[in-house]
Amino acid sequence: MNAFSKLKDIAPKLWTDKVTIKTTKKVVTEHHITTSEPVTIVSDEPAKVILKGLKSGEQSFFGTDEYDATLLIRTGLDIPAGATIEVTDINGKVTKYKRSSKGYSGYVSHQEVAMTRDEKA
Template identity: 45%
Template sequence: MTVDPFKAASSTLSRLYRDRVTIYGAKPVIRNGATEIKDALIVSNLACKLSLNNQQSSDDGQFGTDAYDVKLFLENGVSVPAGAILDVTDVNGNTTRYKRSSAGYTAYASHQEVTMIRDEKAMVKL
C-alpha cells in the first residue's frame, strides 16, 4: 500500500490554516415571474489561509483607499466561482469582505488558490 504524498500534504496544509472563510455565489431565483440574482451560501466557516500580495497607498487627495491583492489558500473540495463574495475572518477575529475574486485555481493536488482584490474607501471606525 502506497501513500499519496499530495494527500498527506493536503492534510498537513489544512492543519496550518488559521483563518476561516464563508463563500457566497450568485444564484438565479425566479420570483413573481421575474429572475433575480441572489447571494447563495456555498460554504461556511471553512479553514483557509490568507496571503497579502501587495498594498497600495492612496491615489487621490481626498480619500484614502483600502486596496490590496490577496491570495486565499483552501482545500480543493470546494467550487469557488469567479466573482464570488468571500467573508474571511483572520486569526485575530477581524472579518473582511472581498467582492472581486477569481475562480478557484484547482490544478494543485494539495490545495486551491483564489486571488481576490479588496478595493474600498478607507473608513474611520467611530
C-alpha cells in the first residue's frame, strides 16, 4: 500500500463541508412520453469546496453572485455533468451550485468537480 492509498482514507476526515448532490433521471412513461424525476446521488457527504479567485471588479451592478469553485469529494461516486450541488459549510451556511462538470477521478485520494455558483445576491 503506497502513501497515496492512505491519503484516500485520511483526506475526507479533514473536509468540513457537507454536500448533497442531485441529478435528474429520465423516465419513459406510456406512449413514449419522457419525463424527469429527481435522484439524490449522495446526501450529507463530507467534501471540500475550493473557491477560485473572486475579484470585486467581476461583480455585476445587477446583484448577481457568480463565481467558479472546485469540489473535492471521495472517489467511487458517479457525478454526472449538470448535477445540482448543495454545500453546507462548517458554520451551517448553505450554498447552491447550479452548473457542474462531470467528476474527474484521476486521483487516488479524491475526485474533483468544477462548479459555478450563479445566484442573485
